[in-house]
Amino acid sequence: MSHSQPAGLPAVDFSADALRRRAARMHPLSGGTIPQRLHGDHVTEPSLAPLVEGRVLRPAAVLIALVLDPAGTSVLLTRRTDHLRSHAGQIAFPGGKIDPEDDGPLDAALREAEEEIGLDRRLVEPLGRLDSYVSNTGFEIVPVVGLVEAAPPLTPNPDEVADVFAVPLGFLMAPENHLLESREFRGAMRRYYAMPYEQRRIWGVTAGILRLLYEQVFAE
Template structure:
């Protein structure tokens, strides 16, 4: 085959197979290992604002196969919310008592926030829990979204739904370490702006964890 005909990147199916394998391999993805805000801020401890047990939560890292690339679904939260208003986030939220686990919670929240039926998602696996400075233990659930699925943001929670190329998010050159002063200390975090969307904080930290699990 002439060199110019060789695909420059893995096919969609090859990449998804690699992701699924890495998520299932404890050598790459230790399910009992914690990642989180404290990794870049060891002096602050895993929970910056809360004491006691964290609250369990889950988010969906939803991947869509498009014609030319693979994309990840993200949301921009509405600006009237009491917390994290206007920020970029994965669909997700607290794990309720009736949820059977993180996967069920992530899929339920995705349906509530962006109208994504659980039947349109094929779960590939989960990442190690991510501990947030606000006192949550977030389990990122990775899933393949049917490209034909129609996503409709719930205006009570989501301002807009948008997609970012998976290649962009998994490129470490796009993972910038930044800091802000918080309670008299410099607090460090990742940021990865994309086409006017400011991806940072917990969302960027989870993306970094995803990269370190499946592509590093």
């Protein structure tokens, strides 16, 4: 798998130092007031707004792990196992519900990454968090962004994760790779982002959060 910048795209610095500088565009992980800007499925497809308006949202967090490598920075993603009750077989970030025992979104994201893919939290350098992303299933998801050194040791949980893989950050942050597709959902057509990469199909909430990462951190 090539981790280089896709041909024909303007050069973007995805080095550790450049990513640390871009962290100024994120929200801090502790302290301060975070604006309640809720992005989500209902923004991409306004017809979904009734599904989230007035709804009590359940808190969740995911980890956007940016893996640093001399060949290029990449994003860690998982493919969920086919027997899970929800989103079986789909591409996802490590993450899940924020439990009462968690000390906020960062703690939840790191705990879930440890449980799902065996990523030692001590290997993650947190940078910040993005605006919240609301799913049509009623979760308010906090995307936490962190740096990870190349080739971290991973042990996927076979009950939840069928595969762990990396996609070049340069590919995911190129807006020409952000496709708007549509399909029928509950009797109506729904638009959503998709970012097909090689044999992988990244779409839905995961692609929506990646689009949010682009808009909030990398768009000029």
